[in-house]
Amino acid sequence: MSEDLNQRSQNILEAIVKDYISSAEPVGSRAISRKHALNLSPATVRNVMADLEEMGFLCSPHTSAGRVPTSKGFHYYIDSLLEVRDLSDSEKARLTSSYQFKGMRLEDALQEVGRVLSGISSYTGLVMAPRFSSTVFRQIEFLRLSHKRLLVIFVSKTGLVQNKVIESDVDWTPHQLENITNYLNQTLHGLTIQEIRNQLSDEIQQERARASELQQQAMKLSQAALNAEVEDNVYVSGTTRILEQPEFSSPELIKKIFQTLESKQQLIELLDQAQTADGVQIFIGSQSQHHAIEGCSLISSPFSGKKGAIGTLGVIGPMRMDYSQVIPIVDFTAQLVSRVLERESE
Amino acid sequence: MSEDLNQRSQNILEAIVKDYISSAEPVGSRAISRKHALNLSPATVRNVMADLEEMGFLCSPHTSAGRVPTSKGFHYYIDSLLEVRDLSDSEKARLTSSYQFKGMRLEDALQEVGRVLSGISSYTGLVMAPRFSSTVFRQIEFLRLSHKRLLVIFVSKTGLVQNKVIESDVDWTPHQLENITNYLNQTLHGLTIQEIRNQLSDEIQQERARASELQQQAMKLSQAALNAEVEDNVYVSGTTRILEQPEFSSPELIKKIFQTLESKQQLIELLDQAQTADGVQIFIGSQSQHHAIEGCSLISSPFSGKKGAIGTLGVIGPMRMDYSQVIPIVDFTAQLVSRVLERESE
DNA sequence: GTTAGCACTCGATGGTGATGAGTGCTAACA
DNA sequence: TGTTAGCACTCATCACCATCGAGTGCTAAC
Structure with a gap:
């Protein structure tokens, strides 16, 4: 300013x-x-x-x-x-105890975070799971659906399971697939998907001459498996809470907001912006090119595990939000989730 | 009547x-x-x-x-x-060509069905994936997250991937897990989850005396893996389309409807009712105990693969819906999806 | 059994005037 | 020069009222 x-x-x-x-x-x-x-x-x-x-x-x-x-x-x-007060110890304790993550899948845990965020803020909670490209590889499995169609399943270090279907030029035998699987699981352990992608395309270029036909095909296969973008997961909770606010009483406005909340793509773009900086970020009104959330504010903060597996969480509410309350809650929740992620990913 | x-x-x-x-x-x-x-x-x-x-x-x-x-x-x-006319061949062709399922994961395909349904009907599209208990087993994988915490991944015959975390009393070695995995993959192939559950609990009772401690534990493990309910997937598309209707202009009504659409649980109950009968089912207004969709109608139809893997799809719109158009569309779409499911699951 | 006629109801529309919250401006004051 | 009291002005809101017209129910005639 x-x-x-x-x-x-x-x-x-x-x-x-x-x-x-x-x-x-x-x-x-x-x-x-x-x-x-x-x-x-x-x-x-x-x-x-x-x-x-x-x-x-x-x-x-x-x-x-x-x-x-x-x-x-x-x-x-x-x-x-605005002077943002820290949460008191009792508030922190209360927030911490709202979460019972143990024994939960990461997906469910993140969804739960959104629900709690929405509940205590009375606005709409938003959580974007760590982007696929920044998650750390743990395991891969191939499953033959039909000749040339394969189901690939990845598990990230944090326990996030992603799957997708790929088409392959070669009709692999179960034994070949097993070999490839073993090879990949050994070689790629501990790398992020992004690192793997870079490495793979390097190797393919370098080894084109030396490798056998089959090896080349195997590399192409793993590249196909890891390259295509997997849909990133955004969890939206408490969308109707935003309707309690008096400023959202006109049907047209409601429609606009819900269209934004329904379109994961727009939310991802919005949350991606917030992810670049450290700590709590605040987008007010349409200030951020995103006419999409005109009249709304977004308070968000990235969270991360040990190795840059970054996600974003936050709250969308009216511009007239109770910032002094919501900001520390979002901040602390992000820290909390980061801590859990680090603990789980060991 | x-x-x-x-x-x-x-x-x-x-x-x-x-x-x-x-x-x-x-x-x-x-x-x-x-x-x-x-x-x-x-x-x-x-x-x-x-x-x-x-x-x-x-x-x-x-x-x-x-x-x-x-x-x-x-x-x-x-x-x-009302006399429901059949779709003309050209309409059928148009509808059929709206879908490009090949190379898609089942989840994405179902989501796409919802989107198309919503698009052509101008109302809200609803698709409930086949219930977990009625899907046909194809493969299971265990993954050790930490001592005693295991990630279980199932793949159904239709390519639906489900995963969840279970806690086990025993700290299994990778080798033991591999044995269990192989055993289960051989034994359970082609059964529905429900059949497996029944069979497992029978076996556990019968073999309690004969089996070794480890075998018993293994059985318990697989029971735990398959028993706990996995969240059923409901895909909702085009929620904002319903707002175009003149009768949904009051914020209170909008709020009620969106609360229903947001609560997967209520939708599952609603769609479950529709699943019991064959062919297109119509729920009008609050007629079906479900005050939840007061003022709305639901037109739905179950779809199924070869072995009773039943899901439901449909359209939610105002009571004043264009039934003569929507009913045949829902009907034909259900047939279409069933056909694809059967083809894919071979 | 059907219909024309008619009195009646009631929401929607639009104009009027009072009310009051709030403003901008100006002039006086410290 | 900054602050304040006073005052004219604006404008949304509300209540009131008359008008209009779409639509009804009822009755009597065909």
């Missing part, structure tokens, strides 16, 4: 944002001058408000309504005015 | 339902008497309408609006008045 605001303007902006967060309604100068101990008359507040509107932090739905913070206003509030 | 209606009443009921389906608005006596070549004056139509209302086939939102069919009215219409 480039602009500087003097202390009084900051106080008033903060007061407006806070009032708006709790009321969901435009706030007027009187309310500010009375409730918040600023000792300023409504008229003074009005002057400041006019300035803030000029600068783009506020806007008014119409002449005689109060002011509503713009996404720029929220942004300034979060960057400069 | 027990009641009998004379020809004229039937004609008028049919006219009202048809008008209401296309307009989504209460229909009055005048419109009926004019548009449909019944040669009856509005007054006569009114008399009949009053009778129909008395009998529960119609209701009026208020005194001076027209009449709207009740769920009983729709029911009568579908049972006695």
Whole structure:
């Protein structure tokens, strides 16, 4: 945020944002001058408000309504005015005990994280499982579905199971497949899918001359098995919770939001952006090119296991979200999930 | 439907339902008497309408609006008045060519079916994958996650991959696991999970005395692996399409419907009911105890592979659905999917 | 049994005026 | 020069009211 605001303007902006967060309604100068101990008359507040509107932090739905913070206003509030308190130990304990991961598949555990996030924040919970390309290889199995059609099953170090169907030029015998399987399971252990891909294409180029026909085919097979993108998993929970918010009362708006939430692709793009940085990221309104979540904010944080198996989790809610509460929850949850992932992947 | 209606009443009921389906608005006596070549004056139509209302086939939102069919009215219409035409060959061809299943995993294929169903019907598509207990065993793999925690992976004959984590009392060696795996893969081939469960519990009881400690443990392990219920998969597509319908304009109603669509459990119960009978089933409004889809209708049909691996697919839309179009589509799609399933599972 | 006629109901539409929250502007004040 | 009181103005909201018209129920005549 480039602009500087003097202390009084900051106080008033903060007061407006806070009032708006709790009321969901435009706030007027009187309310500010009375409730918040600023000792300023409504008229003074009005002057400041006019300035803030000029600068783009506020806007008014119409002449005689109060002011509503713009996404720029929220942004300034979060960057400069909001002090995010840490969770108390008891809150941390409560959050920790919400999760009973033991004996769960990773998929189910992540889904559960989404549910809990949605439950405690009262907004919509989002969890994106670690991208396939960044997961660490543990085991591969081939299964002959018919001649030339193979089902490939991978298991990642964290216990994520992915499968897909590939077509092969060669009609492999069970014995050949077993050999290939053993070879791959030995060689690839502990590498990420991305590393494996790079390595494979290198090897194929280098060994083209030396390798036998069969070996070359085997390499091609494993390349095919690992190359094609497997759909990344996004878990969305509590979509209807977002409807409780008064600002989402118009059917058109509801439709837009649900279309976004239904399209995994859009969510993946959104969460991918959040994944690049460390720690909690906040996307406000349409600020992020993503007109998709106009009027909404996304608070998200990446989580990771030992070897860069990165996923993202977060909460989508109205722009008017209770940031001071949701931010530490998302933050701590990401740490919690990271810790569990590290423990499990040993 | 027990009641009998004379020809004229039937004609008028049919006219009202048809008008209401296309307009989504209460229909009055005048419109009926004019548009449909019944040669009856509005007054006569009114008399009949009053009778129909008395009998529960119609209701009026208020005194001076027209009449709207009740769920009983729709029911009568579908049972006695609607003649469902078969799809023309070109329509069948078009539908068939919408699907490109080859090289797809079963999960993806079913998801795709939902998408297409939703697309051509303009309502919400629903597909429930074959229940785990009725799928035919093809292969099982065990993977040691940590001491005593095992990841079990099943593959069904149709290529459906399921996995889950189980805890075992014994810390198996890789060699032991391999033996168990081989044994199970040989013995269980071609049986449904349900058959396997029955067989296993029989064997455990019978062989308790004779078998060695290790054998008993192995049996227990496989029982644990196959007993616990794996979540059944429901694919929902085009949820937002239902919002296009004029009757779903109130936020409360939208919320209710989306809550139902979000809760897989409720959908499974609903689709399970539809699965018991052969062919297309129709649930109208809240008629089916399921207040969950009040105001909606569900048109569904089971599909199956060679050996009773039964799933269900269908369409959820407003009560005022275009039944004459959707019913044959659902019917034919179910046949199509069954055919593909049978071909694939050989 | 059918229909024309008619009084009646009731939602939808649109105009009017009062209300009140909130603003911008100006002039006075410290 | 910054702050404030005062005041005219704007505009959404609401209640009220008259009008309109689609549609009904009832009755009497055909």
